[in-house]
Amino acid sequence: MNAQAIQHQAKGYILRFESLFDGGRALAFECDAAGEVDLDALSERAKLNYLYARTVIGRDFATPRVELH
Numbered sequence: 001m002n003a004q005a006i007q008h009q010a011k012g013y014i015l016r017f018e019s020l021f022d023g024g025r026a027l028a029f030e031c032d033a034a035g036e037v038d039l040d041a042l043s044e045r046a047k048l049n050y051l052y053a054r055t056v057i058g059r060d061f062a063t064p065r066v067e068l069h
Contacts, residue, residue: 012069017053017061027053027061035066 015035019025029050031037039047053061 013066014069015064016067017057017064020058020060020062028067030069031066033066035064 013031013033013035014028015031015037017027027049029037029042029046037050039050042050053064057063
């Protein structure tokens, strides 16, 4: 593994859901490079927010994207 790959792993990733209507509003959750969120690691509130964001993709939030954290 090269130094850049190690640096990316150390920083981690977030899955970001941007609001379709409010440019300053977004929900973000820690994930892996593929965008997979560990639901068991989320608090109850974060889990509810994540499930809500997934439900309203295209209505309230844009399709999420994976970003370096």
